[in-house]
Amino acid sequence: MVKDSKGRLAAGYQRHMFICGHERSTDANRPCCYTRDSLALMKRLKIAAKEEGLSNVRVQKSGCLDFCENGISCVVYPEGVWYTLTGEENIPALIEHLRSGTIAEHLRMNMED
Numbered sequence: 001m002v003k004d005s006k007g008r009l010a011a012g013y014q015r016h017m018f019i020c021g022h023e024r025s026t027d028a029n030r031p032c033c034y035t036r037d038s039l040a041l042m043k044r045l046k047i048a049a050k051e052e053g054l055s056n057v058r059v060q061k062s063g064c065l066d067f068c069e070n071g072i073s074c075v076v077y078p079e080g081v082w083y084t085l086t087g088e089e090n091i092p093a094l095i096e097h098l099r100s101g102t103i104a105e106h107l108r109m110n111m112e113d
């Protein structure tokens with residue numbers, strides 16, 4: 001088996017977090033996560049994960065996850081948990097999810113809101 005440049009023998013991560021970075025024009029019919037500062041939050045979260053020494057996890061930007069009215073949209077695998085993020089105050093709970101798999105119940109996307 002061939003290792004990649006990081007020495008890995010198999011593809012995948014223990015946890016994989018996607019945060020929507022999609023941007024729409026101001027006259028679009030739906031809101032977008034970009035205007036809620038999703039990319040700034042994603043960058044801060046990546047830094048926090050690195051500072052915490054989390055390995056085998058990945059935090060990355062996604063395109064539109066199609067739950068735009070409930071954004072900032074975020075999904076974490078393998079749990080398949082969907083979150084509505086609001087800002088940097090969410091970072092500790094998200095880091096804990098990445099570390100231990102503990103779901104941040106207070107951040108779950110609630111379609112009834």
Ligand code: FES
Pocket residue numbers: 020021022023031032033034063064065066067068071072073
């Ligand atoms: S713009 Fe973020 S979910 Fe659609």
